[in-house]
Amino acid sequence: MxxxxxxxxxxxxxxxxxxxxxxxxxxxxxxxxxxxxxxxxxxxxxxxxxxxxxxxxxxxxxxxxxxxxxxxxxxxxxxxxxTASQRARIRNQHIGFIFQAFNLIGDLTVYENVELPLTYRGMPGGERKRRVEEALEKVGMAHRVKHYPSQLSGGQQQRVAVARAIVGQPLILLADEPTGNLDSKNGE
CATH class of the missing domain: 3.40.50.300 (P-loop containing nucleotide triphosphate hydrolases)
Structure with a gap:
């Protein structure tokens, strides 16, 4: 595509x-x-x-x-x-997901969770770093880059999931109840 x-x-x-x-x-x-x-x-x-x-x-x-x-x-x-491979490529390149259940990887830090889709794209490290920092700043989670999902509240996990969804600047952003775990300020 x-x-x-x-x-x-x-x-x-x-x-x-x-x-x-x-x-x-x-x-x-x-x-x-x-x-x-x-x-x-x-x-x-x-x-x-x-x-x-x-x-x-x-x-x-x-x-x-x-x-x-x-x-x-x-x-x-x-x-x-x-094919499954073509579908995966389109998802990675053009579609961002915010899942109701977050789907963060427990063994990865906040930074690594947000960086993962860009790593799969083969994006150079400097560009990945810039985009991850920018996305985490947008959702107010830049101060939590070294934390793991289990160390975050539900609302914080949801904000990390939003950062992961927008980090690749997707053409399509699909959100399944994206503000369900956020307070009114962060839901905006």
Whole structure:
């Protein structure tokens, strides 16, 4: 995926997307006939009651899961036939995630957790350092670079997760209840 074209078409387009989870006993329809068009620069909030498929939709948008029906276009390109490696590359280069459960790596420091996506990109050390420091400063966690996730409050862990999501300057930022563990000041 290259830099999106300013052609007025969608950066993210869903056409009739559905997701069904199958078990031996039950068939659960998490998404049914979802149509969505998001252009570059737009902010979109997905709201609904618990269990309505919001996290499933974000997982599909972020290429962590695949729909069982319909079509997903990312920058006007279908994603259905991408290999796992191609999906991982797109996630690393273009998509930032803020997960509800933080997903920080316990054995890594705050600095290392935020740096990790840039390391996978092969970014030079000096540029990584600058970006990590900038991202941690933005979320007010620059003073905690040597701490481990277990040494942080839930709100602090969430701010580190936000820093990790924005450090790569992604085209797409997906956030699953990103302010749930933050006080009102930091939620802004």
């Amino acid at each position: 290259s830099k999106p074209k300013a052609n007025g078409k969608g950066l993210i387009t869903l056409k009739g997307v559905k997701k069904v989870f199958y078990t031996e006993e039950v068939e659960t329809h998490a998404l049914a006939d979802v149509h969505l068009n998001i252009k570059e620069g737009e902010y979109v909030a997905i709201a609904g009651p618990s269990g309505c498929g919001k996290t499933t939709l974000l997982s599909i948008l972020g290429l962590l899961d695949t729909p069982t029906g319909g079509e997903y276009l990312l920058d006007d390109q279908p994603v259905a036939n991408l």
